[in-house]
Amino acid sequence: MITDYWVVVPAAGAGKRMGADRPKQYLPLLGRPLLSLTLHNILSWPGLAGIVVALSGEDKFFPYLKEAKHPLVHTVTGGEERADSVLAALQFLLEREDEDTPVLVHDAARPCVALDDIAALLDISTSTIALLARPASDTVKHSLSVHGVPCVEQTLDRTQIWLAQTPQRAPLGLLHSCLSRALEQGEMVTDEASALEAYGHSPQLVEGQGDNIKVTRPSDILVAETILRLRYAPTEDNR
Numbered sequence: 001m002i003t004d005y006w007v008v009v010p011a012a013g014a015g016k017r018m019g020a021d022r023p024k025q026y027l028p029l030l031g032r033p034l035l036s037l038t039l040h041n042i043l044s045w046p047g048l049a050g051i052v053v054a055l056s057g058e059d060k061f062f063p064y065l066k067e068a069k070h071p072l073v074h075t076v077t078g079g080e081e082r083a084d085s086v087l088a089a090l091q092f093l094l095e096r097e098d099e100d101t102p103v104l105v106h107d108a109a110r111p112c113v114a115l116d117d118i119a120a121l122l123d124i125s126t127s128t129i130a131l132l133a134r135p136a137s138d139t140v141k142h143s144l145s146v147h148g149v150p151c152v153e154q155t156l157d158r159t160q161i162w163l164a165q166t167p168q169r170a171p172l173g174l175l176h177s178c179l180s181r182a183l184e185q186g187e188m189v190t191d192e193a194s195a196l197e198a199y200g201h202s203p204q205l206v207e208g209q210g211d212n213i214k215v216t217r218p219s220d221i222l223v224a225e226t227i228l229r230l231r232y233a234p235t236e237d238n239r
């Protein structure tokens with residue numbers, strides 16, 4: 001299992017699809033801000049060296065989180081898109097750490113990732129670049145718009161379709177160079193793996209669990225709260 005890795009947490013989004021009165025990372029789940037839950041979870045990962053959180057330049061909420069003053073938690077100002085926020089955090093690390101330092105990028109919006117999945121991602125030795133992902137379990141449709149209405153164009157072969165989650169793991173220097181080149185060249189970069197793929201790398205897919213949801217829309221709040229309640233509920237063992 002790797003140790004002395006850093007975690008980058010992009011948390012500079014606006015949460016438009018959530019449509020709340022504040023960015024979704026500050027909405028309460030079980031009475032605690034989402035970002036606080038995510039940081040609390042990350043701080044329990046074994047072998048962690050530190051966390052860099054990318055925040056919006058207009059963020060007014062972060063200083064009030066319990067984890068804001070934790071000695072392992074650092075912040076940078078993020079950017080326009082998720083990839084810009086991740087790049088800002090990688091730049092911060094590159095000025096302080098060795099290029100070979102392993103980095104895990106994990107969305108602020110995924111508070112429920114299980115420790116078993118983290119262990120699996122930290123454990124792999126076959127590749128230094130990897131991500132948690134789920135094989136598609138539904139039938140996958142490719143759509144086209146007919147007079148503004150989404151319709152099926154065709155059904156895709158799902159046997160090789162995986163849905164990407166986070167964390168996504170790569171060495172600091174490699175990820176920084178692929179991400180900055182991809183952004184300069186206008187590549188579509190919605191996750192770290194896509195930046196690495198653009199330059200010939202083939203990240204390993206590590207099967208994660210379905211409970212690692214990305215809190216995106218209002219209905220996700222209840223699902224995430226249910227997962228967290230079950231995860232942290234007192235049992236015979238931890239009572």
Ligand SMILES: Nc1ccn([C@@H]2O[C@H](COP(=O)(O)OP(=O)(O)OP(=O)(O)O)[C@@H](O)[C@H]2O)c(=O)n1
Nearest residue numbers: 010011012013014015016017080081085108109
């Ligand atoms: N400029 C941005 C945009 C997104 N993120 C972060 O990237 C993660 C995944 O993005 P997403 O779930 O799409 O969040 P938002 O961009 O906030 O959501 P929306 O697209 O609905 O506005 C989130 O933790 C979000 O805060 C970021 O750090 N910087």
Ligand SMILES: C[C@](O)(CO)[C@H](O)COP(=O)(O)O
Nearest residue numbers: 082107164165166190191214
């Ligand atoms: C990185 C990611 O979590 C993988 O599923 C996801 O792509 C980030 O969210 P976005 O909606 O694409 O910004």
